[in-house]
Amino acid sequence: MQMQRQRPGQRSGQRSGKWQRSGQWRRPGRRPARHPRQPSRPPRTASTLAALRALTSAPLPRPTAKRTLDLLLGSALLLLAAPVLAAAALTLAAQRHPGGVLTRSPSTGLAGRPFTLRSLRTKRLRLDVLSRLPHVVRGELSLVGPEPLTPDGEPDRAAGARHWRQELKPGLTGLAQVRRRSTMPWDDADLLDQHYAEHHRLALDLAVLAEAVHGPLRAALRGLARRGRADPSDTDHRPANYSVAE
Secondary structure, three states: OOOOOOOOOOOOOOOOOEEOOOOOEEOOOOOOOOOOOOOOOOOHHHHHHHHHHHHHHOOOOOOOHHHHHHHHHHHHHHHHHHHHHHHHHHHHHHHOOOOOOEEEEEEEOHHHOEEEEEEEOOOHHHHHHHOOHHHHHHOOOEEEOOOOOOHHHOOOOOOOOOOHHHHOOOEEEOHHHHOOOOOOOOOOHHHHHHHHHHHOOHHHHHHHHHHHHHHHHHHHHHHHHHHHOOOHHHOOOOOOOOOOOO
16 A cells, blocks of 8 residues: 655644634635724714814804894793783684684794794783783794785885895884874884895884884873773753753
8 A cells, every 4th residue: 555645844734734623625825805993883882972062163143133132032021921812822722713812824934934923812912912021932933024925915025126035034013013194204114124124224123112102002091091081072051940841
């Protein structure tokens, strides 16, 4: 029998191939193929912190003086009027009106964005206007501005004309609302709203708010004075011994 020669440097009983851990044979001098190493994913906490840093580092838009007035004064008025509005809502709910307690009408706001205007279904004590204060706090309305219009109520304008109504928010009251009873030809509602849109400032807002409060208050005081004053026609000026037969 011929004995198999051993290669130099090869031990007896050692085969030419090498046994891998996976149980497969491979030839000497040949390395197994390696899979490309995938980059490790950052932990979720690190990505979340990076996103928060990016948000906090970005400059936040500074509120204007008009928005600050709307937020502070609107919130204070809403807190003061909340008991009266709640009592009015309960009274309307007890009446079981078929349309419900609130009226809902589509309106257009800043930049033509649509929103639903909600108001109490009453005109007494201007509660329907006061019930719109949540829209002021949310930023859909302003305390002073043009009257809210429906999307179909926008007036027609010439091509290229300035769309001034989309440059500011509608308001609870405005220059046109406080001058509504005037009969002057230059006190047209559209002209007054356009004048406000072109010249609005904080001082004008304060003047309109003062007039909006002063007008109804003055009318209420006049009504009380008339009730307390006797009408001359109701007074009997006849003598005590006056008789119809005479």
